[in-house]
Amino acid sequence: MTTVTTAHKNAVGTAHTRVEGRDKVTGAARYAGEVPFADLAHGWLVLSTVARGRIREIDTAPVLGLPGVLAVLDHRNAPRVETDYAGLMGSKPDPTCAVFQHDRVPHLGWPVALVVAETSEQAREAAEALVVHYEQEPHDVDFTGEHPDAYALDGHMPAVAEKGDLDAELAASAVVLDAEYTTPEEHHNPMEPHAATARWEDGRLEVVDSNQGATWVVGELASLFSLDPASVRVRSEHVGGGFGSKGVRAHQVAAVMAATVLQRPVRVVLTRRQMFSLAGYRSPTVQRVRLGADAEGRLRALEHRSVSLTSTVHEFVEPSAGVARVMYDADAHHTANRVVRLDVPTPTWMRAPGEAPGSFALEAALDELAEKCGIDPIELRLRNEPDKGPVSGLPFAGRDLPACFREGARRFGWADRDPRPGLRRDGRWLLGTGTAAASFHAGAMPSTATVTAHPDGTFTVRIAAADIGTGARTALTLIAADALRVPPERVRVRIGDSDFGPAMIAGGSMGTRSWAWAVTAAADELRDRLALGTGVPAEGITVRSDTTAAIGALAPAERHSFGAQFAEVAVDVTTGEVRVRRMLGIFAAGRIVNPLTARGQFEGGMVWGISMALHEEAIRDRATGGHVGADLAGYHVATHADVPDIEADWIEDADPRDPVGIKGIGEIGIVGAAAAIANAVWHATGVRHRSLPIRPDRVILAGGPSA
Ligand code: MOS
Secondary structure (H helix, E strand, C coil): CCEEEEEECCCCCCCCCCCHHHHHHCCCCCCCCHHHCCCEEEEEEECCCCEEEEEEEHHHHHHHHCCCCEEEEECCCCCCCCCCCCCCCCCCCCHHCCCCCCEEECCCCCCEEEEECCCCCHHHHHHCCEEEEEEEECCCCCCCCCCCCCECCCCCCEEEECCCCCCHHCCCCCEEEEEEEEEECCCCCCCCEEEEEEEEEEEEEEEEECCCCCHHHHHHHHHCCCCCCCHEECCCCCCHHHHCCCCHHHHHHHHHHHHHHHCCEEEEEHHHHHHHCCCCEEEEEEEEEEEEEEECCCCEEEEEEEEEEECCCCCCCCCHHHHHHHHHEEEEEEEEEEEEECCCCCCCCCCCCCCHHHHHHHHHHHHHHHHHHHHHHHHHHCCCCCCCCCCCCCCCCCCCHHHHHHHHHHHHHHCCCCCCCCCCEEEEEEEEEEEEEEECCCCCCCCEEEEECCCCCCCEEECCCCCCCCHHHHHHHHHHHHHHHCCCHHEEECCCHHHHHHCCCCCCCCCCCCCCEEHHHHHHHHHHHHHHHCCCCCCEEEEEEEEEHHHHCCCCCEEEEEEEEEEEEEEEECCEEEEEEEEEEEEEEEECCHHHHHHHHHHHHHHHHHHHHHHHHEHHHHHHCCCCCCCCCCCCHHHCCCCCCCEEEEECCCCCCCCCCCCCCCCCCCHHHHHHHHHHHHHHHCCCCCCCCCCHHHHHHHHCCCC
């Protein structure tokens, strides 16, 4: 008989290496593009080479005669799909994933055909040989921010929130700041490219895929192909990064179409270059921030207007102006997110959507205001700590930003800082330090889980969670172990299979919290059942949970994680180099489940912040409408040599409204990080850089204090 009263210490809160770590480093862990299938065929997407127009002709015949080629799917022969449905978050799907339905080309890199062959090499060769004729039309890919056609667009928040008389409060302010900030187009670039294999088996569609949520992909594929969701199975055991880009995209849909037409398994993998057109990206932003404060630095007026872009086929908004709705109050408080439609691919969620670019503008503006007021930037923020949600009016479900700043300032050595810019030198380098606040929404979404007790005293947890590299599988193992009151070694966690029942995606920093809630609920009930002492039969005892009701009963509140970012930089204004010398992030982000992987998650976000501040920028060529250098040679991301001594830590912040105390840590690491670096660059040089990335040419042109 199973005993469940084994003495154990809490697993949650102790550092635990990844339970699948050995499989990953030995290559035993299979990713979507390498799971073996008998009789597998390979599809290769052909993307448009014009930015706008119409497909006039596709010369299929010569390609069908090439070695190994099995089929060419395009808008003339591909199966029809349904796009008139409400997908994730209740909105219609991005029709970019509904491939080959018409002859229109709305951007460069639009999927126009799939070539299927016996081998991947044959498919690629044939795809590259396929000649497509277009009727080309003039295109516009030029994003300039404010534009006569820009319009307010709701995303996961209302586009506009306004209270108070902005002009009156600005006029009455002792100090006013009015500045424009820009951020470029940025791409997720997960290590593992998008990949999917689709096959029909016993009347069921099975897709082995790399995604952030099997439930999500099942829902979209079932809707697109008018299938009963129960007849679709999506598996995604290991995922090499997602960052918002791994939902349903052209390659899964194309693979399902080809598998349907050919009645054999078909795999479609995106190349790194194709990902720049098909995986989504973060829109560039132009943001105007106006702040008005009294002589003590208390905000009377706050205005944050952001313009981002979307495609002509789908509406997506980067809600950068949303940050201020949580962070700071003012008598007049106006925020608005607007978009311009251009002949470009549809942008999407990218790690800290809204918060990442929005916090750059807002937290840089706060730094400028602090300078104008002659107040320390941390003190300025502390003076503007709101006691309730500035726009929502809701109570905060925990807001320990001041404690993050206090602890961060102590450890970073902020008290010794001379606020004057352009004074510190180390040889050719000018040195400076900067800080910024961070926040990210904390929430949970309904999920289901099962926990099975086996006669040998071990347990199996099943939940359609996705471990996109965060360590979610390991976190859930620790959580289940504590809930079952057994050591983690007795718990097996199986994830990434839609047959385990509906569950939240790995997204919105809500994955682990949502899944942990469901796992805990099932484990608690199972422990009660086992306590009855009736023994465990050979087939085990399985308990299923569903957290829909519990999460629905949560009282309304402004739920966020918070943090304080610190950076020290060295700037050579002659060569234009900016080197980050050290970073510190202190977070109040709920109970930390696994300090080892949590630290990696925070630090990974902070590295993104370095990358965002100094490196990342996708450039669009106005003439062709496509990217210049759509690869990891042309698109710079921070590498080891760019990343200095980074430290991330946290303060006690367990959320009493969550069964495990979790808030969520997936995205907050990047928030404020770029602003802290930009603020440090000002402190080093005396020059404000309001456009990211802070490239060498920008640094040289802006100059600095004379030697
Ligand atoms: Mo994240 S951008 O919610 O995957």
